[in-house]
Amino acid sequence: MESVLQRAELELWRDNIDGALDLLARAHTLAPDHRYAARAEEIRSWLRHLESRGAYAAAYEEYYRRSKGRLDLKRLERDVRILLGRKTRKTVRRVVEYPEYQLLEREIIERRPARVLDAGCGEGRIALCLGHRCPSIRVTAVEVSATNVGIARRLNRFRNVAFQHGLVEDVVGAMAPGSFDLGYSFAVLEHVPDVETTVGALLRTLRPGGRFCFAVAMNELMATGAVPAFQPVAGVAGHVRVFTEVGLRERFGRLPGFSLRKLPGRWRPGRYPATIAPLEYGAFFIAVSAP
Structure with missing residues (x-):
């Protein structure tokens, strides 16, 4: 029994919630135990x-x-840096070094879109960097958190970038099909309730042949010892699924222009228990074209 619970905890640290629940359900069917049921609940x-x-x-x-x-005091210091424009300049300098951003900018240079959608922009880092480096494009950035939208708007120094508050599916659902030439979504699909619904809404808002780029976490981990119980912040799971290369190819590989890149990331030991080690850690960058 302990081995099953340990395997389930490793899957939770990988963000593989469905995998953990499946392990517990199968184990409970074979050998019913209240600990399986309690952890699943x-x-x-x-x-x-x-x-x-x-x-x-x-x-x-x-x-x-x-x-x-x-x-x-930390917020006051941040607000001063925003007011002086320092935080915006620092954001642009940092983001341009991200491998995900570099691949996105390459897509933009090659395809020359005029209208770009940022689906789930957070504080707007990617949108702001694009606004600075690609002045010929118009970026519409959508974010579910009003707090993040407020920060993004105060950071914004670019006339070609606009931020909207709301759920991505609702905001783009109210737009005409073909409203954008290119869309992107970084570190978002791990969170959404339903991947197909979100991606479907985004593809509909692109013109035929428009490009959709997204990045998701690559979390292949291994246990090197006893794995402690996983507990999300405030009892709410942020990442509700894990993506694998095989799964991404199966799910999106039939779309036109499919490409997948693995982007190795810097392992952050403090984020994980000492008894968990990386096998493949970083991000996947995927690009497809709208039918």
Whole structure:
């Protein structure tokens, strides 16, 4: 039994919630034990924010308001740097070094889109960098958290970048098909309630042949010892799924112009227990064309 629980905990650290629940369900069917059922019930409680769009939006606003909206010395210092433009300049300098951004900019240079959508922009780092480095494009950036949108708007120094508050699916759903030439979404699909719904909405908002680029975490991990129990912040699972190369190719490989790149990342030991080590860690960058 302990080995099953340990395997389930490793899957949770990988963000593979469905995998952990499947392990526990199969083990409970073969050898019923209250510990399997109790852990599965606890895991499912972390997913309640996926039950409705309102709950999803509220959970993320609460998280970002708690982590970024508190009035303290750190926020005051941040606000001063924003007012002086220092934070925007630093953001652009940092983002241009991201391998995901470099691949995105390469797509933009090759395809010369005029209208670009950022789906799930956070504080707007990628959009701001594009606004600075690609002045001929118009970026519309959408974000579910009002706290993040407020920060992004104060950071914005570029007339060709605009930020909208709302769920991506709702905002783009209200737009005419073909409203954009290129869309991108970085570190978002790990969070959304349903990948097909989100990606489908984004592809519909692109013109035929328009490009959609996205990046998701690459989390192949191994246990080197006893794995402690995983517990998400505030009892809400942020990443609700894990992506693998095989799964990405199966899910998106039939779309026109499919490409996949693995981007090795810097291992962050403090984020994981000492008994977990990386096999492949970083991000996948995927690009497809709208049919």
